[in-house]
Amino acid sequence: MSWLLSILFILIYTYNTVPPYYYFIFGILALLFFSVSDRVAFFFYITFVLVTVFYFLFLAFKDDWQPSQQAMAIGLHFVFLLHLFSLYSLSKYMYQVSSENRMLTTRIEELEDYVLEDEVLTRREFEKRSESVLSNMRRRNETGFYLKVSLIGLKRTVRKNVLLTLAGMMHTTFRKDYDLVGQYDDTTIVVLVQNTNEQGLEVVMGRLDKLTAERLEENALKQIRWTIKKIDGDKVLDETAVVK
Numbered sequence: 001m002s003w004l005l006s007i008l009f010i011l012i013y014t015y016n017t018v019p020p021y022y023y024f025i026f027g028i029l030a031l032l033f034f035s036v037s038d039r040v041a042f043f044f045y046i047t048f049v050l051v052t053v054f055y056f057l058f059l060a061f062k063d064d065w066q067p068s069q070q071a072m073a074i075g076l077h078f079v080f081l082l083h084l085f086s087l088y089s090l091s092k093y094m095y096q097v098s099s100e101n102r103m104l105t106t107r108i109e110e111l112e113d114y115v116l117e118d119e120v121l122t123r124r125e126f127e128k129r130s131e132s133v134l135s136n137m138r139r140r141n142e143t144g145f146y147l148k149v150s151l152i153g154l155k156r157t158v159r160k161n162v163l164l165t166l167a168g169m170m171h172t173t174f175r176k177d178y179d180l181v182g183q184y185d186d187t188t189i190v191v192l193v194q195n196t197n198e199q200g201l202e203v204v205m206g207r208l209d210k211l212t213a214e215r216l217e218e219n220a221l222k223q224i225r226w227t228i229k230k231i232d233g234d235k236v237l238d239e240t241a242v243v244k
Contacts, residue, residue: 022080029084033091041095045088049081120167120189126182130192133180137194137231144231145201147191148184153223159187162220169215173208192231201228 029048033041056073059065065073121129137144149166151159167189171181180192193201212221 026080026084030087033088034094038092038095041088041091045084048084052077052081120171121180121182123182123184126180126184126190126192129180133192133194134231140195142195144192144194144196146229146231147193148227148229149189149191150187150225150227151189151223152187153225154187154220158220162216162224163187163189165215166212166224169211170208173204173211 025048029044032044036044056077060070060073136142149170151163151166154162163183163186167181167183170189170191174181174191174193179194180190182190184190193204196204
């Protein structure tokens with residue numbers, strides 16, 4: 001507020017002294033500060049300082065300014081530069097805040113791709129990666145399996161803990177850098193196993209059954225519903241990548 005009052009007073013005081021295009025250049029620079037990067041804004045500011053200094057020197061020699069005129073020009077020039085520098089500082093601060101917000105947004109999006117410390121994927125990331133995996137499987141004519149685990153039969157009080165525990169065990173049991181394990185929603189875990197036949201899946205499921213028997217209660221195990229679907233290399237994406 002004080003800045004606005006100050007610049008308004010200067011405009012009124014210098015209205016009949018300073019040519020209008022000075023104000024126009026000042027306004028253009030002010031807008032540029034808030035529309036370009038910090039370095040570019042600083043470049044414009046330094047350029048403006050140097051150009052105006054030499055321009056006023058030229059006018060002083062050309063028109064043979066008196067000491068009083070020189071003092072007024074120096075004072076007005078300093079005041080204008082001071083206000084312009086305050087705008088530059090504000091634009092720099094806003095640019096830094098904007099950059100930090102973009103970095104935080106990117107980081108949050110990266111973190112949102114995982115719902116657990118075990119790097120279990122979210123629904124969005126699972127579907128995105130599944131498209132690439134299934135495309136490669138079709139091209140190489142590979143087989144795989146699509147697993148869907150439903151916990152809808154469990155009580156709400158225990159569902160979340162069972163889901164987190166089971167998802168973590170599945171991520172540990174399946175190939176971490178090869179197979180995809182995701183939390184599709186609050187009651188569903190999905191797994192995409194690529195380049196695996198029935199014997200390979202049977203081995204993995206055997207290890208998983210052992211872990212679930214050790215860490216989950218028998219009553220909870222009875223309420224878990226498993227759906228296993230084989231994926232052939234010639235399957236289309238919509239048939240295998242989306243939970244119906």
